[in-house]
Amino acid sequence: MLKPYTDKPEQFAVVYTHAGLIPDRGNRIYAVAAKILHPDGAQDEFDSLVRYARHTEREYYYSGIPRKKLEDAPAAEEVRRELAEFLSGTDVLFILDDHHILNETRNFCGRDKRIVDLSFAAEFFMPYLRSCTAKSIREHLHDRQREKFSFSAPEVADLSVKLIRHITGTLLNSGDSPHAPVFRHFLQKSDTLFGTAFLHLSRHFQDWFGGLPAPDSDADTENWRPFLEKAARSGRNKKQRVPFRPVSYENLENLYRGLALHGQGFRLRPEQVAYGCHVAAALNDRAVLTLEAGTGTGKTQGYLIPVLEFLRLNPNARVVISTYTKNLQEQIFRQELTFTRDALPIYNDIRVALLRGKSGYICIEKLDSMYEKESTGAPLLAWLYCLGLAVHFRAADADAAGEKVKAYLNDGHFLIRMLRDTSAGSGCTPRHTLCPAQVVTAEALAADLVITNHHKLALLDHDPILSGLFTHYIIDEANHFETAVRNAFREEVRSRDIRFALRYLENRAGRILERAAGEHREAMVRAVGAVADLRAALRDFRDILVSISPRAAQGQVHALPYDHPAFQDGHLRAHISDMQAALKTLIAAFGRIGNAESRRLLRIQARTARRIETALTDLGEAAGALRDIEENIALENNITAYQIFNRNWTLMAQWVRVDGLIRHQIYDRKDCVVYTAATLCHRGKFDSFRAITGMYAPPGNIENEMAQKEFRFARIPSPFSPDAMEIRVHEDAVSGRFDNKAAWTGAITAILPELITRNRGRTLVLFSSYQDLEQIAEKVRSAISGTRYPLLIQRPGQDTVSLCDEFRAIRESVLFGVDTFWYGVDFRGNTLTQVIITRIPYPPPGTPLLMARKKVMSPKEYWNRYHYDMEIKMKQGIGRLIRSDTDRGKVVILDTRYRP
Numbered sequence: 020m021l022k023p024y025t026d027k028p029e030q031f032a033v034v035y036t037h038a039g040l041i042p043d044r045g046n047r048i049y050a051v052a053a054k055i056l057h058p059d060g061a062q063d064e065f066d067s068l069v070r071y072a073r074h075t076e077r078e079y080y081y082s083g084i085p086r087k088k089l090e091d092a093p094a095a096e097e098v099r100r101e102l103a104e105f106l107s108g109t110d111v112l113f114i115l116d117d118h119h120i121l122n123e124t125r126n127f128c129g130r131d132k133r134i135v136d137l138s139f140a141a142e143f144f145m146p147y148l149r150s151c152t153a154k155s156i157r158e159h160l161h162d163r164q165r166e167k168f169s170f171s172a173p174e175v176a177d178l179s180v181k182l183i184r185h186i187t188g189t190l191l192n193s194g195d196s197p198h199a200p201v202f203r204h205f206l207q208k209s210d211t212l213f214g215t216a217f218l219h220l221s222r223h224f225q226d227w228f229g230g231l232p233a234p235d236s237d238a239d240t241e242n243w244r245p246f247l248e249k250a251a252r253s254g255r256n257k258k259q260r261v262p263f264r265p266v267s268y269e270n271l272e273n274l275y276r277g278l279a280l281h282g283q284g285f286r287l288r289p290e291q292v293a294y295g296c297h298v299a300a301a302l303n304d305r306a307v308l309t310l311e312a313g314t315g316t317g318k319t320q321g322y323l324i325p326v327l328e329f330l331r332l333n334p335n336a337r338v339v340i341s342t343y344t345k346n347l348q349e350q351i352f353r354q355e356l357t358f359t360r361d362a363l364p365i366y367n368d369i370r371v372a373l374l375r376g377k378s379g380y381i382c383i384e385k386l387d388s389m390y391e392k393e394s395t396g397a398p399l400l401a402w403l404y405c406l407g408l409a410v411h412f413r414a415a416d417a418d419a420a421g422e423k424v425k426a427y428l429n430d431g432h433f434l435i436r437m438l439r440d441t442s443a444g445s446g447c448t449p450r451h452t453l454c455p456a457q458v459v460t461a462e463a464l465a466a467d468l469v470i471t472n473h474h475k476l477a478l479l480d481h482d483p484i485l486s487g488l489f490t491h492y493i494i495d496e497a498n499h500f501e502t503a504v505r506n507a508f509r510e511e512v513r514s515r516d517i518r519f520a521l522r523y524l525e526n527r528a529g530r531i532l533e534r535a536a537g538e539h540r541e542a543m544v545r546a547v548g549a550v551a552d553l554r555a556a557l558r559d560f561r562d563i564l565v566s567i568s569p570r571a572a573q574g575q576v577h578a579l580p581y582d583h584p585a586f587q588d589g590h591l592r593a594h595i596s597d598m599q600a601a602l603k604t605l606i607a608a609f610g611r612i613g614n615a616e617s618r619r620l621l622r623i624q625a626r627t628a629r630r631i632e633t634a635l636t637d638l639g640e641a642a643g644a645l646r647d648i649e650e651n652i653a654l655e656n657n658i659t660a661y662q663i664f665n666r667n668w669t670l671m672a673q674w675v676r677v678d679g680l681i682r683h684q685i686y687d688r689k690d691c692v693v694y695t696a697a698t699l700c701h702r703g704k705f706d707s708f709r710a711i712t713g714m715y716a717p718p719g720n721i722e723n724e725m726a727q728k729e730f731r732f733a734r735i736p737s738p739f740s741p742d743a744m745e746i747r748v749h750e751d752a753v754s755g756r757f758d759n760k761a762a763w764t765g766a767i768t769a770i771l772p773e774l775i776t777r778n779r780g781r782t783l784v785l786f787s788s789y790q791d792l793e794q795i796a797e798k799v800r801s802a803i804s805g806t807r808y809p810l811l812i813q814r815p816g817q818d819t820v821s822l823c824d825e826f827r828a829i830r831e832s833v834l835f836g837v838d839t840f841w842y843g844v845d846f847r848g849n850t851l852t853q854v855i856i857t858r859i860p861y862p863p864p865g866t867p868l869l870m871a872r873k874k875v876m877s878p879k880e881y882w883n884r885y886h887y888d889m890e891i892k893m894k895q896g897i898g899r900l901i902r903s904d905t906d907r908g909k910v911v912i913l914d915t916r917y918r919p
Contacts, residue, residue: 142421168828313737473503678713780808
């Protein structure tokens with residue numbers, strides 16, 4: 020697909036297959052459909068079932084094909100011959116591979132065919148899609164939800180043709196997509212089958228598909244900058260200063276009644292009104308409020324209404340709402356606020372901005388410097404994909420590249436390097452007015468209300484544009500805030516990133532040496548020497564890390580003792596100093612050619628100079644991180660840790676406790692802070708959360724009573740009936756202690772299939788680790804596959820959005836999940852009626868963070884915190900079950916250590 024294609028296309032074909040999990044006489048495919056597209060608009064169709072004896076309920080839910088039909092279907096070899104004859108005049112196949120069976124489909128069609136992976140095309144051209152399953156694609160193309168999950172093979176073949184029409188007739192047509200001429204230009208330049216096929220169909224759209232659109236009259240162009248949004252730097256218009264006006268508690272209930280009258284499933288709840296009054300009081304009194312609200316309280320509207328009313332009454336005030344998960348940020352910005360403004364138009368004048376972290380955006384200037392005129396194939400498509408992320412920045416996220424895109428464009432880590440080198444996370448300045456990060460920052464500058472994430476909130480006052488502007492914080496999903504703050508201020512050095520920068524700078528230094536003389540030549544000689552020294556230092560440091568933990572698994576995080584005897588002179592500082600010295604020499608050497616006159620003499624193009632500057636900025640940040648790690652390495656409140664990979668390593672340092680950081684960064688500087696979540700209390704008290712977030716002393720200047728804020732704590736119970744949920748420990752459960760793992764594994768293996776069968780599927784099974792999940796899944800897979808309840812399993816790195824959609828759509832399915840499924844997912848109604856918790860989620864005691872806590876905390880404080888973390892996660896897992904008034908079900912715990 021990414022290699023050249025020089026033949027003139029005479030016809031194309033789309034093919035889709037359904038495949039089972041288990042081979043039957045060497046074959047997994049049980050249904051196939053194909054369509055041949057002719058240049059006169061005609062289409063030929065092929066459709067056949069394939070005999071398959073290993074059919075399970077999973078296959079039925081995917082395809083809607085009952086077992087009996089497959090028993091009577093033609094044999095695989097017969098269908099394969101008929102399909103080969105049908106496709107005999109076609110050498111290019113479009114295949115939508117939403118279940119990762121491309122090789123099986125290719126083999127079934129004949130290996131002589133050239134393949135265009137339509138799943139890759141969907142991710143490439145539409146990076147804003149939540150997922151690229153057949154269901155998601157169909158919903159996007161038809162702009163409406165599809166309740167049914169199953170698709171027949173002919174339905175997906177039809178959908179594949181519609182997807183091709185959409186790409187070629189809409190996304191590559193400037194009448195609908197103004198940037199289309201740019202994408203056509205670079206697709207042509209890529210010299211790939213992928214580009215050739217879509218361009219041919221786009222340029223001859225009416226011949227192949229008939230009807231509109233008309234041929235595109237806009238010429239292809241490589242000039243992409245005119246199609247980008249530009250940051251506005253006007254900021255907010257100065258508003259007339261008005262006296263402070265508090266939110267009326269009496270009026271809040273009327274506002275909630277207005278929402279209820281608007282309908283759309285919203286109804287007035289006394290708990291939500293009480294919640295809103297607590298938030299309003301904190302805003303009025305400039306207090307720090309911690310508010311635990313049970314599931315069903317309506318937290319989001321609970322704080323949105325008082326916040327919007329506060330902003331309406333006080334036009335000079337500014338508020339930030341932060342969440343931990345991106346899904347909730349999107350929900351607040353695109354759904355909740357839209358609903359509120361439709362119901363209460365008095366808030367339409369309040370300006371709202373969505374502000375993701377800068378690493379989620381592409382820096383246009385960096386992207387420009389990464390472009391190479393001689394580039395073709397996968398490298399050029401990787402660059403073009405990044406341009407697409409920049410064009411679609413309001414919906415696409417550079418931190419979430421698609422699985423297929425990474426699989427095809429990341430050969431030699433090229434795409435990962437491209438995304439890293441073009442990230443706006445560093446080096447993207449306000450001067451870059453075409454960069455998406457600067458566009459959204461300008462919107463935040465002009466906004467009254469900003470929706471963001473915890474990480475961005477923690478660093479907001481370090482932003483040169485937004486620092487100090489927002490003085491009221493609403494922190495939702497607050498039980499994750501400490502982790503976000505710790506990560507926000509973490510220092511990290513990755514040898515892979517340094518190597519990528521060195522590779523480019525060494526190449527440039529070699530080319531400059533060919534025409535340099537005098538001091539310029541001396542500088543480049545020093546640069547080449549510094550590259551060699553730094554490579555040796557990186558390699559030696561990895562060897563030392565391996566010697567410290569020779570059996571360490573790749574990617575596993577280990578605490579790093581800074582005074583280990585394996586280090587030179589018995590201390591980590593010596594190695595950090597060596598790396599810093601080499602970095603400084605290299606940066607200084609390139610600094611000698613950084614002025615305009617030197618660049619002119621050495622004939623260094625502006626694009627090359629910008630890329631050199633980006634590489635030097637990256638190395639400068641690495642040097643700064645190494646300096647900070649060295650300075651803090653011996654502090655009691657500091658954790659230094661590392662990871663080892665095949666050729667590289669990561670060194671990181673972060674704070675153990677962040678309570679002082681939160682006090683200084685937030686309480687001392689902000690007027691009002693509201694923490695809220697469904698689970699914040701431990702044993703009915705806020706003591707643990709109070710200690711974690713530094714609320715053990717009055718904030719502000721204690722000599723000035725007016726500067727002191729009140730710490731408030733409140734709990735709003737869930738409005739759902741406690742009788743809706745049964746919680747019990749299974750009678751055959753055993754202790755989940757790690758020293759009892761063999762007995763625990765045996766008990767889980769015996770209990771799970773019975774519970775799933777008795778509940779008729781509709782079960783979420785939560786595990787404490789991937790290791791547990793994979794071990795149990797291997798043991799129970801065959802037993803569960805023998806039932807009529809499809810088994811869905813979360814895989815490391817897998818997109819959970821499509822997995823959640825699948826679980827919701829297949830009403831009797833079973834989902835095995837870890838970590839992210841303990842919180843932040845909603846499965847309402849009969850989709851989920853049973854949650855099984857396999858092991859009490861105690862934190863692994865050997866992690867660097869917990870080992871460091873033992874050093875800085877008293878034994879009582881340490882164990883209180885240890886059990887707090889467990890209890891909060893346990894409550895979150897239990898809370899997955901009842902998500903609406905009508906939900907009913909049970910939570911079954913398979914670990915006898917559980918105590919209510």
